[in-house]
Amino acid sequence: METATEIELRVSGYHAFGTQAEVLTREDIDLPGTRMDTGLLPKEQRKPHLMVQTFFSRVAKGTATAYACDLVRCVQSLKAVVLLVDATFQSPLNGPVSSWGDYAQKKQLSFIEHWYEALRLLVVSWEEAFDASICFLHMTNSFDVGKWPPPACSQIQLFRKSYADKQMPRLDHLKDVLTYKLGSIASFRGILFVQQRVMTHILEHIIKNDKLLSTMLSVVTLYAHASPATPSF
Numbered sequence: 001m002e003t004a005t006e007i008e009l010r011v012s013g014y015h016a017f018g019t020q021a022e023v024l025t026r027e028d029i030d031l032p033g034t035r036m037d038t039g040l041l042p043k044e045q046r047k048p049h050l051m052v053q054t055f056f057s058r059v060a061k062g063t064a065t066a067y068a069c070d071l072v073r074c075v076q077s078l079k080a081v082v083l084l085v086d087a088t089f090q091s092p093l094n095g096p097v098s099s100w101g102d103y104a105q106k107k108q109l110s111f112i113e114h115w116y117e118a119l120r121l122l123v124v125s126w127e128e129a130f131d132a133s134i135c136f137l138h139m140t141n142s143f144d145v146g147k148w149p150p151p152a153c154s155q156i157q158l159f160r161k162s163y164a165d166k167q168m169p170r171l172d173h174l175k176d177v178l179t180y181k182l183g184s185i186a187s188f189r190g191i192l193f194v195q196q197r198v199m200t201h202i203l204e205h206i207i208k209n210d211k212l213l214s215t216m217l218s219v220v221t222l223y224a225h226a227s228p229a230t231p232s233f
Contacts, residue, residue: 014189024177039065039127046126052097055123067130068122070159075119077155078112081148092116097123105231114140117230121196131168132202138164139205140232171206175213182216197229 004012041054058064059072075093082089092103097120104113118133125132137143143160145153174192181188194200200221207213223229 039063041126043126051126052093052123055127056093065127065130067133067163068127070162071115071119071122071133074152074155074159075112075115077152078115078148081152082107082109082112101231110232111142113231114142117198118142121198124196130163130166131171132196132199134163134166134168135171135202135206136198139202174203175206175210178207178213178217182213197223197227198233201229201233 041058047054055064055068056072059069062069079089079091086107089107089109090103092100093116095103100116100120101113104110104116114137118136121129121133121136143156143164145156145160148156178190181190192203194203200223204219204221207217207219
């Protein structure tokens with residue numbers, strides 16, 4: 001974690017030494033499910049070293065979540081369009097998940113890079129983080145289909161129609177918790193710990209674009225920049 005001396009903290013305006021912090025875990029706040037629990041792989045069957053293989057096997061068999069299958073279709077349709085102009089383009093999906101976005105960026109294809117990163121978010125969460133995946137696509141303007149010819153354009157339009165406005169109970173619950181704290185405590189500072197670095201940017205985007213929270217909170221992301229969240233973040 002980032003550290004600061006007492007002098008640095010005081011110079012920056014923090015004077016609440018001795019104040020007891022309230023630490024809330026997932027269990028403490030009764031975090032709701034994603035409403036996509038049906039179709040998820042049971043936790044006892046999840047083997048980390050087979051994560052990617054298991055994901056694409058489930059997609060191929062049609063046993064993955066509907067969102068996972070539709071997202072893979074979009075990525076495949078974008079790849080088909082790229083191949084029309086760059087025959088050397090190879091799908092990075094056979095390599096480590098950390099290399100997916102890097103390959104697209106090296107090809108100077110930021111648009112498809114973001115779709116690979118949205119897919120990576122889904123894969124490493126065992127399909128649970130569909131809300132984060134959708135928010136990431138919103139954040140990077142990846143639902144803009146103006147650059148893509150059919151069939152990619154129509155595939156993305158269909159995907160956007162199905163998921164762009166989908167309810168996201170975990171994120172809505174987070175907004176409720178923050179709103180409650182901000183309304184019940186005169187001076188509030190909070191830290192949200194995440195598992196994936198890119199989630200810091202996603203949460204920052206969510207808070208800054210929320211009509212209420214954006215007027216009440218100043219958000220800062222914090223992680224080791226030696227290891228980027230994604231090639232573009």
